[in-house]
Amino acid sequence: MNVRLKRAKELMGYAVRLTKDEGLPTMVKRGAGFVRRRFFGKRARYLPGKKVLEAQAAEMAGKTAENCGLPTISILTPLYNTPENYLREFLSSFVNQTAPNGQLCLADASDDAHPEVERVVREYRRKNQRIVYKKVENKGIAANTNAAETLATGEYLALADHDDVLAPHAMYAMGKAVLQLREKGEPDSFLYSDEALFTKDIKKPMVGHFKPDYAPDYLLCCNYICHLAVFKRALYEQLGGERPECDGSQDHDLFLRLIEQTGGAAHLPQVLYYWRVHAGSTSGGTDAKPYVAAAAKKALTDHLSRTGRTGTVEDGLFPSTYRVKWDIEGDPKVSILIPNKDHTDDLEKCLYSIWSKTEWDNFEVIVIENNSTDPATFAYYKDAEKRYEGLKVVTWPEKGFNFSAINNFGRKAAQGEYLLLLNNDVEVRNGDWLTELLRQCAHPGGAAICGAMLYYPDETLQHAGVVTGLGGYAGHSHKYKKAGGSGYLFRAATVQDFSAVTGACLLVRASVWDEVKGLDEKFAVAFNDVDFCLRVRDKGYRIVWTPYAQLTHYESKSRGGDEKDPVKAARFAAEQQRLYDVHGKADILEDPYYNPSLTRDREDFSESGDLRNLKEGKVTVRWRNA
Structure with missing residues (x-):
């Protein structure tokens, strides 16, 4: 049978069952979402609605990081010869957050040929004193990130690249997620969100990265967590920060070491980070950074050693993926x-x-x-x-x-x-x-x-x-x-x-x-x-x-x-x-290993026609352990 015909028959069968289970209005609504997603524009589809963002800003109006009721999140960002237009977009995305609980810590390792980086940062600092900055010697991305951390005063840290963009509700949503975890009595040391790729405008995203809840075996194969990851500063300092010997895969290495301490992670299925795709970025493929694979395999090998497990780390089936060939214990029948x-x-x-x-x-x-x-x-x-x-x-x-x-x-x-x-x-x-x-x-x-x-x-x-x-x-x-x-x-x-x-x-x-x-x-x-x-x-x-x-x-x-x-x-x-x-x-x-922003109508992991959770900025954080 033709694959398209198979899918059409399965979709029709699902429509019939949905009508029986939940009534015709629900089926029509789901069908309308399917048509809207397939045939109409997708502008700003991952951003909360204008009224939602305005309501968040109104809730926080006149408040500071100290009295807004949300935990402070210090964002660590190394700068290096950042193109001015990228830098301005990144800084603007921080300045225009709907909540004041963020702090932006910038460690600038730009060379003498790029004085505009410091000039632009100082311009933005006049608008927002939550931006802190220092010049550093360029010792690589991990060391530069650690240098940014010395400026941090927040209870939590986050990592952001200098050429990317924060969603306007990133600090608000992550702050609320931490409070929600505390209210439920669940661990609040390590959280991550979904993300999206873009080229020029975050209102025109290329694709969303809609992740599962914490999936330990998947994390051994690739750094699916990426952005936006938020974790306690005290834990970062306890671990000694990022390791320069894993430059190129320093975040993957950090996440593995964090997991060793926390035993799991919390996932907030909101798109809080926009990853710019351009020549030279990791989002454009690891061919741009060939040292990434070697660093990732070191991070994974060291993780196995620290956790007392044995196996061989090899390249996976595709670039930027890896395989652990576990040693089998005994000779089981x-x-x-x-x-x-x-x-x-x-x-x-x-x-x-x-x-x-x-x-x-x-x-x-x-x-x-x-x-x-x-x-x-x-x-x-x-x-x-x-x-x-x-x-x-x-x-x-x-x-x-x-x-x-x-x-x-x-x-x-x-x-x-x-x-x-x-x-x-x-x-x-x-x-x-x-x-x-x-x-x-x-x-x-x-x-x-x-x-x-x-x-x-x-x-x-x-x-x-x-x-x-x-x-x-x-x-x-x-x-x-x-x-x-x-x-x-x-x-x-x-x-x-x-x-x-x-x-x-x-x-x-x-x-x-x-x-x-x-x-x-x-x-x-x-x-x-x-x-x-x-x-x-x-x-x-x-x-x-x-x-x-x-x-x-x-x-x-x-x-x-x-x-x-x-x-x-x-x-x-x-x-x-x-x-x-x-x-x-x-x-x-609600399968924890399947994202609510992906469709339930087909088995191809395509985007759902119903993104109301994103449009409403709904915070429903989900913690899982290993």
């Missing part, structure tokens, strides 16, 4: 559980690919026979058990199809420290697929669950993690995208934290499986994997996905489609409702 009903051609392809390609040799395969009717199937089992050492077939004693019950039964025969749920219609592509899944789990501090990259036979993505809330319930990240791409913010090409992964290929620690009592058998066909992962996540464990374990999935060849069978369709609808009943609709719709 993996029990691969494969439900099967007839379809021995599919099963043979699956088994042959496992035995012929898998480099990790400590595994067993348990085929769970499920009501096969073809006598040839049972003859095949006997032959396969002779050909494949470590294969055994167990027979599920019940009738009908219940994916959860079948796998729960298979688990009883499993002897491994890890269980791998695997569909019979998948085929292994790379030899270290199972090793890679284990790498993510079988080390100190590893994840409890890991999912794999699954491709359709036509070389498009079938699964790159599961996002809850897509289509109202759950969907696959980057589904139907062509193989080989990086995805949104490298999220289809780096190890990722997710709320769930598909049960078509899911590795889980056996102890965790037992702790949550396996799959919920009331989810007979749909959402059993999502429910299972959410229960594991809610126990405090991590769920990750890796692009380095790759398989081809001949999806639904065994069972066929459900949408044309009224009985199956009714069962599917009941399981949808059960997902809401068990986990709560809000929990399903």
